Amino acid sequence: MPSKAHDVATMFVDLVLRHKLWDKVGTLPEDEVRILFDVVAAAGFNPTRVVPGVLVGHYRDQDGSSTGRTYPINSLCPYKVVGKDSDHYFATGWLDCALRRVYYGMVRQHESPKKLIEVMNEEIERSVPLEPVRLTPEGDLLREYPPSTLGFGLEYFVRHTRDENNLDTCVGVHEFCSSWMDRRRATETHDAIVCRGCYLRVLFPREVKTYGELRQALASQWVQVPA
Structure with a gap:
């Protein structure tokens, strides 16, 4: 019997493959945004919302100070994850990483949907953190x-x-x-x-x-x- 993670992975892969040009995607319908929310939640994060937006990180010098240059946390996914109190940078990065893995796996590696579902199922399960002792x-x-x-x-x-x-x-x-x-x-x-x-x-x-x-x-x- 497929696990919940497998079901979420299947819906997520189907969503990613549904859109051929993710760099052109704007606002998604509510049911598709829900899939993004579900995959982040299944991966062990605690999102409150998934909303349109791009988060940026800051490049650092060797001493840890900011160089003033920035980079996008979510370079392909047009949605960011919001946590309980603020934007969730790591969850946003994970979602973007997941989307890139599936999208480029299809476009560049010509991986089958079945293979991509297996990959995402594994990543979702691996992403869940250890329950604190x-x-x-x-x-x-x-x-x-x-x-x-x-x-x-x-x-x-x-x-x-x-x-x-x-x-x-x-x-x-x-x-x-x-x-x-x-x-x-x-x-x-x-x-x-x-x-x-x-x-x-x-x-x-x-x-x-x-x-x-x-x-x-x-x-x-x-x-x-x-x-």
Whole structure:
């Protein structure tokens, strides 16, 4: 049975292939805009709207200062993604990257619709970020390490951490505090995740190897046993 991601990928590919000249596309009908919204949502972003517009990024010098030159975030897709509070630059870039992958896959590589649907299904599923790991009953969360890009020209297609991935020395970022978190040896039987910023320290069994095992181990510590 096809997954939801596959259904969304199918509708998205059909939409992209429906328009032969995307650089000439202006305003899309409401049902087609909804498909753009659905593909962004399925990819793990939290859009509130998808609206006409182009976002721009700023070129930086080696010291991080702006050169004054800009470049379009969405160079082919005429729509941008709006998040809860403002324009969502990464989601807009991802949508443009997805549209370019399908459109140029058809025009330049002559890939079949079936192949393009498979590609987009994979990218949608890969784009969904790791669910943050709850570290404490109070709600401290471990967010995944910033994901790496898959290749030049596909800078918004990234590889996220998964529950089956092993914990490294640096395990990710402390949500809200926004500081790095490290795995450190603590006792004979336990390791600790320690925040570099606020110094939160959370113990867990040393045999834990993956994010999924960490999630389960910490959750089991909070289970209340009836008296």
